[in-house]
Amino acid sequence: MKDIAIYGAGGFGRETALLLHQINLQSAQWNFIGFYDDKLKIGLQVDKHKVLGGIKELNKVSDSMNIAIAISDPLIRKSIVEKINGPFQFPTIIHPACQTGDENNKFGKGCILTSGVIFTTGIELKDFVIVNLLSTIGHDVVLENYSTIMPGCSISGYVQIGECSMMGTGARILQNLKIGSHCKIGAGAVVTQNFPDHKTIVGIPAYEK
Structure with a gap:
């Protein structure tokens, strides 16, 4: 399975985590490692998944990783994508x-x-x-x-x-x-x-x- 994190731990982020789980029930594809969200404290649990940090922490990741940007608001979603720098894929x-x-x-x-x-x-x-x-x-x-x-x-x-x-x-x-x-x-x-x-x-x- 491929590691994936979700940016955005609000309602749509949680729904996206559920989506990943439902995909895995059909065919094991994703290892969901946690959320990134600048509005929440590192280590907080959201639906039993950890908040790993915000943009600053995400941009420190040196290994290749998949990221899903689960923010419904288009302008916020665009601003987040433009701030992310790293060896990431956006499936x-x-x-x-x-x-x-x-x-x-x-x-x-x-x-x-x-x-x-x-x-x-x-x-x-x-x-x-x-x-x-x-x-x-x-x-x-x-x-x-x-x-x-x-x-x-x-x-x-x-x-x-x-x-x-x-x-x-x-x-x-x-x-x-x-x-x-x-x-x-x-x-x-x-x-x-x-x-x-x-x-x-x-x-x-x-x-x-």
Whole structure:
């Protein structure tokens, strides 16, 4: 098994630890060694797993190791990745109950794809993308670096979502639309038009807040 640590010991970090455990129940792949989190004290136990330190301690590790960045907020996730220096790999973690579609799909590094997610075909995920529980991703969708799709979302075909954008729980995006970078789509919104960068999008049909 390969050693792996998780940066982020909050709710999604704990869910990611569970994800690793569920992968191992199917096929022993990961030896989870603990959490890194700058907000918690070294040695603290989180769900029986140790906090090993923060960025400072992580960057002192000299051996090659796998790291999962389990932070839902796109901007924080990006800032953490940019601070990490070391001989680390960022594997894409895929739950056994995630339907990854066909060979036409491309997944970048550092992604976390959780239980019940469904991908179809022609989809591209760039690096450090999170797609959370029970979301569906239609054909030819592009999710740019650090985008986050929260639980129960539905993205129709030919949609593009920009870097560091976040789609709230249960939101929907209709086909052939483009969402810019650094956008926030509110929970339950139904997006029926394009939106440029740095917009907060809410409502049915969705509008700029």
